[in-house]
Amino acid sequence: MNILKPLRKRVLGRVHVPAVTLAHGGGGKAMKDLIDDVFVSAFAPLDAHVLEDQARFDLAALARHGDRLAFTTDAFVVDPLFFPGGDIGKLAVCGTINDLAVGGALPLYLSCAVVIEEGTKIELLRQVAMSMAETARSAGVSIVTGDTKVVQRGACDKVFITTTGIGVIPQNVSLGIEGVRPGDGILVNGLLGDHGASILCARGDLALDTEIESDCAALHELIGALLRAAPGTRCIRDATRGGIATVLNEMAEASGVSIDIDEAAIPLRDEVRGFCEILGLDPLYLANEGKIVMAVPPEEIDAALSTLRAHPLGAGAAIVGRAGSGEAGRVTMQTFFGGRRIVDMLVGEQLPRIC
Incomplete structure (x- = not known):
């Protein structure tokens, strides 16, 4: 009888200095200790015994979820790293999950590549890694591979993160930015x-x-x-950089339709409205990290709204406009004062480094 030799449990290293040095990017023991202590301890199962240079998946297991893979990547350079309601780690995980989900995919796996500035506090890295791990676990997603680089002081601002995501699109789900049709309702989830x-x-x-x-x-x-x-939903996009205005212009141009929105129907909290008035900003271009724009056929609008409003992340859902057969690619808004104005795509940046 052959007896399999038990795998030797991998001993995780520990960092014994308060801040990152260039040695932590040098490929030796210091780098192993940093990766083990900060990232492996947060992302990997407690019994992890080996690290490969790639994650490996069972294709049959993936195929049980659907018949197409979805693949996306994004970089995060937000300033500041921590802000009310989130941090760069939570932002990286949620942003990548959402990029998969708006295509109808079930998000499954993420990678995480981190560029760290020399001198960054180890405790700050721990907070970011734990935030990523907790966000991924609560979403049912695994962070399965990654990379770490250290650059000299001034070459980046503390931490930059790049995340890549893989998901599976179920059969019969077909969402695309070119699918909007005249008469479709334009919805947001809050x-x-x-x-x-x-x-x-x-x-x-x-x-x-x-x-x-x-x-x-x-x-x-x-x-x-x-x-x-609402299985007939045509298109879903997350309104991140450039806000809802940019998404609407992309939808109108790709689908060859016009889109008309109503300023009075756009959901904004009073604080944001006042904030924009003070600073001369247009809220249509403000970034969101938990909001989607949807084009839904007329017969499914009521079902879509009731379903969105029944979910905590869609309680403020509203129909903000309609797609039409006017000039292709043109987005207009009915204003509070009864006039109409063109809503162009954002030119330049309203706010730098918001994601």
């Missing part, structure tokens, strides 16, 4: 602009008494419920 406002307030450049929390959240469960209730 209050807009919170993330952009939160980031600017967190920088401390303005003496504002109101603390606005980011809407950073993973939306795959909400999207799954929406697609079950």
Whole structure:
């Protein structure tokens, strides 16, 4: 009888200095200790005994979820790293999950590559890694591989993160930005602009008494419920950089339709509206990290709205406009004052480094 030799349990290293040095990126024991102590301890199962240079998946297991893979990648350079309602770690996980989910995919696996500035506190890295791990676990997603690089002081601002995600698209799910049709309702799942406002307030450049929390959240469960209730949904996009205005322009141009929205129907909290008035910002261009824009056929709008509003991340859902057969690619808004104005795609940056 052959007896398999038991695998020797891998002993995780520990960092014994308070801040990152260039040696932590040098490929030796210091780097192993940093990866083990900060990242492996947060992301990997407690009995992890080996680390490979790649994650490995059973194709048959993936195929049980659907017939197509979805693959996305994103980089996160937000300033500051921690803000009301989130941090760069939570943002990286949620942002990548949402990029998969808006295509109808079930998010399954993430990678994490971290660029760290020399001198960054180890405790700060621990907080970021634990936030990523907790966000991924609560979303049912695994962080399965990654990379760490250390650069000299001044070459980056503390921490930059790149995450890549893999998901599986179920059969019969077909969402695309080119699918919007005249008559479709344009829906959002709640209050807009919170993330952009939160980031600017967190920088401390303005003496504002109101603390606005980011809407950073993973939306795959909400999207799954929406697609079950309104399977004819044409298109879903997350309104991150450039806000809802940029997403609407992309949808109108790709689908060859016009889109008309109603300013009075756009959900904004009073604090964000006042914040924008003080600073001369347009809330349509403010970034969101927990909001999606959906094009839904007329016969499914009621079902979509009721389903969204029944979920905590869609309680403020609203129909903000309609797609039409006017000039292709043109987005217009009915204003509070009864006039109409063109809503162009964002030119330049309203707020730097918001995600």
